[in-house]
Amino acid sequence: xDSQGGAVQTIITEDxxxxxxIKAANAFRIDGKLNGDLICSSDVIVGKNANIKGNLSVNCAxxxxxxxxxxxxxxxxxLKAAAxxxxxxxxxxxxxxxxxxxxxxxxxxxxxxxxxxxxxxPAVEHSAEAELDSDKGSEKGRSGLLGRR
Numbered sequence: 293x294d295s296q297g298g299a300v301q302t303i304i305t306e307d308x309x310x311x312x313x314i315k316a317a318n319a320f321r322i323d324g325k326l327n328g329d330l331i332c333s334s335d336v337i338v339g340k341n342a343n344i345k346g347n348l349s350v351n352c353a354x355x356x357x358x359x360x361x362x363x364x365x366x367x368x369x370x371l372k373a374a375a376x377x378x379x380x381x382x383x384x385x386x387x388x389x390x391x392x393x394x395x396x397x398x399x400x401x402x403x404x405x406x407x408x409x410x411x412x413x414p415a416v417e418h419s420a421e422a423e424l425d426s427d428k429g430s431e432k433g434r435s436g437l438l439g440r441r
Contacts, residue, residue: 306341313346322357329361340374347379362396366404 301318304310308324316332323339328346330336335352338344342357349364356372363369365383373391382399 300337306339340372
């Protein structure tokens, strides 16, 4: 995960907790906690013990830890098996390993990501029961989750 030819230059270790926005130009790795946004024009690695509550706007991202926020990458997002994502992802390319926990929407556009900035949107809670109850009243003749008879 180093498309710009240099090694990771900034590392936030497991024992570090940051509150606020981080802006970086070079490759970045976080293994600690971040309560805020991360904006990086290079590649970012989110280690398996990392916990981020905020949005990521990066060139490429490799996610192994937990992110509660939206992720926008100009190029690629890799969700590794241990990743736990609660938010939307947007990238040119997306790779998802078996075992990932992902709650959100994915937008993959090989022609490029427009507006490479993660914007927070209000979280909307949905329950399967509420959706089933509303479907029963609005569309007669359907049965089951997929509308099959």
